Amino acid sequence: MKPPPLIEAHGLSKVFGEGQDLVGRMLSRFGLERPPRRVHAVEEVSLTIREGEVVGVVGESGCGKSTLGRMIADILQPTTGEILHRGRPLGARRREKGAGLAVQMIFQDPFSSLNPRKRVGALIGEAPKVHGIVAREDLDDYVESLMERCGIDLAYKGRFAHQFSGGQRQRIGIARALAVKPELLVCDEAVSALDVSIQAQIVNLFMDLREELGLTYLFISHDLGVVEHVCDRVLVMYLGRIVESGPAAEIFRAPNHPYTKALLAGVPRIERRRTAYEPIEGDMPSPLAPPPGCRFHPRCPFATARCREETPALREIAPGRLSACHLNDATA
Amino acid sequence: MSAGAVTRPEQAGPVDPAGAPRPAEASAFAAVARAYARSLIAMTALVVFAIIAVAALLAPWIAPQNPYDLTQVDLLDNLLPPGSESFSGQIYWLGTDGQGRDILSAILYGLRISLLVGLASGVIALLIGAAVGLVSAYRGSWLDATIMRIVDLQLSFPTILVALILLVILGRGVDKIVFALVVVQWAYFARTVRGVALVENSREYIEAARGLKLGHLRILFGHLLPNCMPTLLVVATVQVASAISLEATLSFLGLGLPPTQPSLGLLIANGFDYMQSGRYWISLLPGVVLLVTIVSINVVGDRLRDVLNPRLAR
Amino acid sequence: QEVLTIGVRSEASSLDPHWTQLSADLQVQEHIFEKLVNLDSASQPIPGLAVSWEAIDDTTWEFKLREGVTWHDGEPFTADDVIFSFDRLRGGIEGAPASPAFTLDKGGKTWEKVDDLTVRVRTDGPYPTVAEDLAMVPIVAEHVARGVTASVDFNSGDAAIGTGPFLYNEFRSGDRISVVKNPGWWGGEVQWDEVVFRPVTQDASRLAALLNGDVDMIDYPPTADLPSLRDNPDFTVSSIPSDRLIYVMPAYRDVEDYVLDNDGNVMQPNPLRDWRVRKALSLAINREAIRDRIMGGASLPTRNVVPPGFFGYDESLEADPYDPEAAQALLAEAGYGDGFQLTLHGPNDRYINDARIVEAIAQMWTRIGVKTAVDTMPRNIFFSDLIRGHEDSFPGHDVPKFSMSLTGWGTVAGEATYTVSGILETYNAATGGGNGNFGRYSNPRIDARSILAKRTIDRDERLRLLQEAINIGMEDYALIPLHFQVNHWAMRRGLEHAARTNERTLAIEVRRVD
């Protein structure tokens, strides 16, 4: 039997929304108050991440990429659905002393993701110390080896985060994540905030670490160029749902879903000069009031009556490729 | 309001223009101290406050008289103007009050009580308020809602009334005053801390700490609390000042401290009856000291607010 | 328009004369309402609405009413009004905090109308002070006061119809009460067209209001300012010793919570039970210093319980001299040469400079080795603790709390009978004896004389009994008298005020002299 994949998620959903207090419940019973607003940030998402893979997640702002990432990284509890790590529920089992954590997250904002009141040594060393991953006396060496691996000057061990540039902070964040020996790194827009020239440095660092440590990545980004560069497989999200997934190269070469197509068409590329842009019109609808049927139909140039009523399922359209579009049925 | 969510952080602050590491291993404290020292007024206020605090601390050793020891106070020396000499040849530099108490000594001892009241209530209220506020922000949901309702209730009730009622019910004494002030003030701290903690809590380093499975207590007190400290400190200075001022007002209303152990506020209140008969020193001098004390604390607090401003510090 | 504006320390709460016994209320009410018997400035009874009274037998007093008196609305004043007023009080006034009904209860009084101008009062035994008692009972008009809501209708003016020198004009709570001249007053021409009482609680503010001319006259000028006011040609000060005795009251239980030895243990026996200790404490008090240094020269050091001119005053009793050496010697003789500790309690908003006096006494006692702590508090707390603050109290059984306290006693009726009974007689809840005796002092020799005096109509005999009782008490230092308060009023130049002993400020006693 095949070993279970590193991470397997089934039917993940996440609903945000204020609960309702007693008064509110009473009032809404009499129709005096609107029921609380609920955001379905992620809906019915299933995915599999195999060991050693780099999986990209792309989509517009607010489509639920970060929420998905956070759930996978065990920072947010999914409202429904479950996440299995090597076949066992994530975070459910008791960790034995000294074992690493399965998943770690690298954050978008290198300025807010480091505690400003801790020195670099403590930032990196705290978690392995708490979890007993290294012996107390080896901690210094351990921290230094991580710093070296992530390209941080050892002389800076006693500094505070605010004394570093964005790129260096991101390195510190990576070192901090690596310190608990994760198997999967969830990179949520990990390079988006960095300058062009620094971005390349960090992307390279990720690739190096992947090779050296055999890490697996869930790479969340809206920068399609970077995603195309680093990912093996790509998930395209729209309004909380996955609309298309498949090997990166194929998706970028021949996108199937109209949304993916539009997304790729809109990306400026350095080799496309004086482009006449023909963008999809309209903004992404508010997740508070998602449109019925296919979530994309209000902006979709090919939308039919069916798209307005029936939510398309994510279906295999080719080996390893899934798409959620009624148009595929029509052609098939 | 999430308006700022998309600014690129590199533009956040001028402290570190291009994100280059600073050459010196400057500790945060030294940086704050340096920034603080740049204002002459604030430095003066700090020095003045330090002098006042030291004088209050050393009162038993530097005061010419123990104004609480009734054998040292002589009614026959009462109402002497500044610079007068007593029967026993002692000089009352700032005069005496209606009981023959040396004003200088009374001020020094009164400062002790006023500062004690201010600091004690400030610190206790801070501890309670900070703990409540932190937990509230961190736990969120119904606990947060409940705590904040209570805080709202407390805050919606004017301080002076609460203190008045409590003192009427509890009776008089330093401990009672401190208690009343704590009851009045904790909510301010709780709300401020919660506000700051909510902001900090939404920062990614807290999420990172959760992702690292660091444990709630450690996150609360090791990560969240230190980052709320600057704001807390500022609120604390303001609250200490207002506690001192409130105690003075309560003493004035006759609900403060026992008359043989006057705080500055009580000295002022007692001395006011003598004001119109030209014995200004009994009320005016303690008043000036109270004023200088509170102003200096406020100025220090203001400056701290400026230099600890996260927008400047990060 | 002659307007007199008076700044008063306490605001009158009601114009219903049967509502309270607070001086602040009474002094305003007295402008509108009158009593059968008036008190002169030395609190001695003089004719009021009654022109004369006599005891027609041991238990019956007959009062002849004044003829031709009319109410402010023109109705004639008759015996029916008197009977109505007495009945109204006896019936109890709904919600009244402290109506003067008890003065009618004393001696078990009953009353009847003889004719329109004659009223008889009967008592359940020989009872000498009926006239003094009736000086506390204002008379209201039956035709307006019947069926009105107590206090409310008086404050609005509807029922505030009396026979007095002034008519109700305006009652603005917290701001002013104004009365205007009654042109038809039987007592003669009234000088002021209007009199306005303005409450100014803060001493300093009240003085300021006088100084800048907002008011013409104030009561209780701060004592600290008395010397400068006297020196100021723009202002006049009037003064008179009041009937209020300020004294220190020791407590006599075997064990007192606030009397400790030098190590802080409760002492047994209680040293305050030793008269030498009490005398020592009295000798240690420098009453002149208190007078000069705290009271602005205005107090009357004393060893009496009623002021000069009052029935029962004994000239032979002179205030104790200040003699700390003798005091220390007495302490040593009593076996307390090393001193002990006690706490002196007192109010801080009741008597003139009360907290300051407490502090000064503490100073003086500490000097002879009795280390005295001070605890002063607002009067509401002080009096309820004083009377029944001890933890052993339960409803119907009052146990005082303090071991030594500063308090005062006002001899309202101008005569010593109820003063002796109140503060020197043994406490007896049933008879009302010793109702001000919160030290629980008890001396059969005093009790015998005091109880007898209450039943003795013959003035000379009563005077002898009272003076004997007072002398016994003073010899024994049952309590330690300090002084009689001297009350002051300050007014702008051009006013003259015949001050009265019972502390009230009456406009008819103020006249223009320029």
Add this chain to the structure above:
Amino acid sequence: MTRAVDTPPALAVEDLRTAFFTDAGRLDVVDGVSLTLRRGEILGLVGESGSGKTMTGFSITGLIEPPGRIVGGSVKLAGEELVGADRARLRALRGRRIAMVFQDPMMTLNPVLRIETQMTDALLAHASMSRAAARAKVRDALAEVGIAAPDERLRAYPHELSGGMRQRVAIAIALLHEPDVVIADEPTTALDVTIQGQILALVQRLCRERGTGLVWITHDLAVVAGIADRIAVMYAGRIVEEGPVDDVLDRPAHPYTRGLIASVPVPGRRERLPQVPGRMPSLLELPPGCAFAPRCAQAAEACRARPDLLPVGPARAARCHFPLVETEAAR
């Protein structure tokens, strides 16, 4: 493209210098910038964060605030000097002849005023008409930038609009008076790809139709490649390279430009990205000569002297002692 060579350029910036006088010292945030913009031309101004792009924009429009100050150089708007012009004149020109769009659409609109108020205020600043007329005009302007239901939107507050819509409102405001020059400071950086596409299309069209000269500030080379005619690259307050977009992107003359271009991931190539080592220095600690020298592979002794912006080809210039054009031309 219309190229009226004989008339003065829409915007001519000559040796513009702006400095901030801070506690830590003097920062030359704009250090001798020269630019020329013709009518209808789109100039891309690229550079890393902190390189002085925004400050260049503010300096041109006279919006530098203390402790900053323009310390030298000239800005000519259709021949009229702006540096040193009095406040009233500057105010009269701003919004009418030269306009600016800011990076963050969340922050550029006043959160407590209705869109209508903000737009009519901007309109009435330079035109006298009734509020009603202004409203009608403003409504048309909104429709023109592709906002559906403009009447409804006029009543809205900024927070009720999406980021893309807000940016369109800002653009509509900037274009109200059909200015000669618009400076767009990273107006799409905060927006999604699909919205960015909409805005780019809009701006392109408007410039083409109205002949407005546009300075498009960005750090994204790809965007510039898509819309700009010419490109200027900034580094540490200075322009290091300038020229037609194809020339610069295909044959960069400055090593920094080349590094930038190289570090953009290229589709299909999964190998390590060539990276420029190090990072841009703090303006407080600039090396004496060429600011890029510490990160430059070819740096030599000569680089200790400050290079000038010199022509390296037709209509091109670079600030390098060793421009790469000749050697790399054959690439």
Add this chain to the structure above:
Amino acid sequence: MVGFIARRLVQSLFVLFVMTLIVFFGVNVIGNPVYIFASSECNQACVNGIIADLGLDRPVWEQYFVFVGNALSGDLGNSFTFGVPAMSLIWERLPATLELAFAALVIALGLGLPLGILAGLRPDAISSRLIMGVSTLGFSVPVFWIGLILIMVFSVQLGWLPSIGRGDTVSILGLEASFLTLDGLSHLLMPAFTLSLFMLAMVIRLTRAGMREVLHADYVKFARANGISETRILSVHVMKNILIPIVTVLGMEFGGVIAFAVVTESIFSWPGVGKMLIDAIAVLDRPLIVAYLVFVVFMFVIINLLVDILYSVLDPRVRLGGGAR
């Protein structure tokens, strides 16, 4: 909106409940008003009579239930001292306090806004530093002290202003107002100024802080970039943003100001509810104390509600919604 108000009401009912409980039992613990009213010659029987008259002879909890029962029907009891329904006493004196508080508010805004704007426009100028320095005093100095000093200087020494009371009033809409007569105004000036000091300092600070923040905001820069005139920017674009925190904070503090009137009224003998409270506390007039507090809480609820509504008007980003603010 409905939910918002409903929540507020539930909340304030709860406060009322807790507060009456505390005050009722608390006041009972401290002392007994009877001993203040009783004359020295009043014996035990007489005292018992009074206690019965005031209804104090019943157990406290029973008294409390009676109170709650009456309160629900709108009767908060009669004042022990005045014998008048406590609520009517408060109504009688309320206008004076409100007038004082509003006058203070007007002074705080009228003086504070211009000063704050001045200080915010040129933060480093000497005048700005001076303004800020003086505003520190407003926070620091106890109110009673200022009040007494003012009396000393302006009433006693200079004789310009009266020191006590309210002066002539004119009746408008059935309420007595003193600000419409010269005499009334002269009486109002000092107490209102004293009371306003704290708010004044606050307004100055908030305005200055707001100016400093808003002046540098992108949207102000954008307005400038569009050539909108400075006056228009300041008076509309900047001002509306600045007013938001000021309104919120002032709204929160306004209740406190009414409460702090306790001190001011006592010093200036202003016939308002605050002075009455002090007197009521001195004689333990429990019905009056409780009624005052009930009224204060009620007032707060209303003020807070108004402020929240005003706030949502000023700041379109705020929705009146769930409980938490």
